[in-house]
Amino acid sequence: MLTVQDLHFQYPDVPLFKGFNWQALQGEAWSILGPSGCGKTSFLYLLSGLLHPSKGHVLVHGDIILRPRPRTGLILQDYGLLPWATIEQNVSLGLNVRSFYGPDGLHAPATEISADNSEQVTYWMNRLSLDHIAHHYPNQISGGQRQRAAIARTLVLGPDLLLMDEPFASLDAPSREALQDLIIELHHEQQMTILAVTHTIEEAALLGQKVLILGQPPHASPLTYMNPNAGRSAYRGSHEFLSTCTKLREMLEPSV
Numbered sequence: 001m002l003t004v005q006d007l008h009f010q011y012p013d014v015p016l017f018k019g020f021n022w023q024a025l026q027g028e029a030w031s032i033l034g035p036s037g038c039g040k041t042s043f044l045y046l047l048s049g050l051l052h053p054s055k056g057h058v059l060v061h062g063d064i065i066l067r068p069r070p071r072t073g074l075i076l077q078d079y080g081l082l083p084w085a086t087i088e089q090n091v092s093l094g095l096n097v098r099s100f101y102g103p104d105g106l107h108a109p110a111t112e113i114s115a116d117n118s119e120q121v122t123y124w125m126n127r128l129s130l131d132h133i134a135h136h137y138p139n140q141i142s143g144g145q146r147q148r149a150a151i152a153r154t155l156v157l158g159p160d161l162l163l164m165d166e167p168f169a170s171l172d173a174p175s176r177e178a179l180q181d182l183i184i185e186l187h188h189e190q191q192m193t194i195l196a197v198t199h200t201i202e203e204a205a206l207l208g209q210k211v212l213i214l215g216q217p218p219h220a221s222p223l224t225y226m227n228p229n230a231g232r233s234a235y236r237g238s239h240e241f242l243s244t245c246t247k248l249r250e251m252l253e254p255s256v
Helices: 040-048 087-101 118-127 143-155 173-190 201-207 239-255
Strands: 002-011 014-024 029-033 055-060 072-075 161-165 193-198 210-213 223-226
Touching: 002 040, 014 040, 029 040, 029 201, 040 072, 040 161, 040 193, 072 143, 087 118, 087 143, 118 143, 143 173, 173 193, 173 201, 193 201, 201 239, 210 239, 223 239
Parallel strands: 029 193, 029 210, 072 161, 161 193
Antiparallel strands: 002 014, 002 055, 210 223
């Protein structure tokens, strides 16, 4: 369970959250929708432990988040791949870091860590169709493949919470739709809690079974749209999907 209690956060002269309360249950898929500058990415960083509230708390499974936790996965828009490392080495990076620290509960889960990470890496490389480019470097592959590598690098760590910051914004339409479908499929398979930040109404409607709408800051109370058909087969082209997009657009318009 992910809980935000009385959250306050601001940049100098730019208040974003004032007494904000919100909750996501384990296994839910959320979209976070709003215009540029409304605080979507800052909210995601607060949930991940990369930013800290001036007042209030973020809790995961009842534990207050004071720093990034080992089982929270974060996927960024710019992929975050090491340009001098092969795709296989990039996918292995987090597991290698965990092995270095051992099961300390801070950098890695407080459980026994296998010395051989090859099985997990091989599985996710194959699962995300990266096996044939394992020895390529990031500048030798497409944007969609780089994003798949970033997703694989996160999933090998076995996250129970997956945070995504507009991960498909820079991709062409076919690549974007293929990766959206992949995330939906993985959500059903892995039963992770997923939060996807987006400024695209259609993407929010497709990925989020619940949509958190952030208008102009400061944010004091959440505005949530229930979208239970998200993730259903063929939802993208359905009448219900178009209706949801229209409703989300209407809810967002007063804040644009």
